Amino acid sequence: MKGKKESKTVVQEAWIKELVLKNPAKYLLIDDIVSKHKNMEGSLLPILHDIQFEFGCVEDETKRYLANVLNLTRAEIQGIVSFYHDFANAPSPLPIIKLCGAEACQARGYRKLRDEIGVVANGRCQIETVYCLGLCSAGPSAMIGSDVHAQLNTEKLRHLIEAL
Numbered sequence: 001m002k003g004k005k006e007s008k009t010v011v012q013e014a015w016i017k018e019l020v021l022k023n024p025a026k027y028l029l030i031d032d033i034v035s036k037h038k039n040m041e042g043s044l045l046p047i048l049h050d051i052q053f054e055f056g057c058v059e060d061e062t063k064r065y066l067a068n069v070l071n072l073t074r075a076e077i078q079g080i081v082s083f084y085h086d087f088a089n090a091p092s093p094l095p096i097i098k099l100c101g102a103e104a105c106q107a108r109g110y111r112k113l114r115d116e117i118g119v120v121a122n123g124r125c126q127i128e129t130v131y132c133l134g135l136c137s138a139g140p141s142a143m144i145g146s147d148v149h150a151q152l153n154t155e156k157l158r159h160l161i162e163a164l
């Protein structure tokens with residue numbers, strides 16, 4: 001029994017070394033993210049959010065790596081990634097615009113903006129609806145990359161899209 005466990009550990013270590021050697025900077029950053037959150041309760045969600053923010057997705061390789069370092073199953077991680085709309089399995093080929101569709105932004109014109117921006121974007125970017133970007137009193141708001149923009153109208157958003 002002990003021998004079997006040891007051989008599994010050796011296989012895991014070899015697999016991890018191989019993965020890390022392929023892209024050391026990526027796994028160094030993932031290790032930093034894991035270290036930052038691992039001692040808090042419910043650490044998986046903030047870890048996945050940080051990974052999504054840094055890499056634009058949570059790839060299968062990353063899920064496998066996380067499962068190993070967090071002592072979880074890949075199914076547990078896949079379950080979270082597929083449940084929450086914020087996480088993607090692969091990077092988007094298009095820039096992503098996250099439009100806030102929460103209550104305050106709805107009251108300030110989210111629907112009109114969403115309807116018009118699809119035409120303006122004309123397939124140049126991916127439009128997603130998110131719920132509250134923290135600028136409720138200055139909506140409608142949107143997030144492009146790591147920048148949040150407030151008091152948007154179609155014209156302002158058109159300029160932002162053209163600058164992408």
Ligand code: FES
Binds near residue numbers: 106135
């Ligand atoms: S409701 Fe849109 S930013 Fe909060």
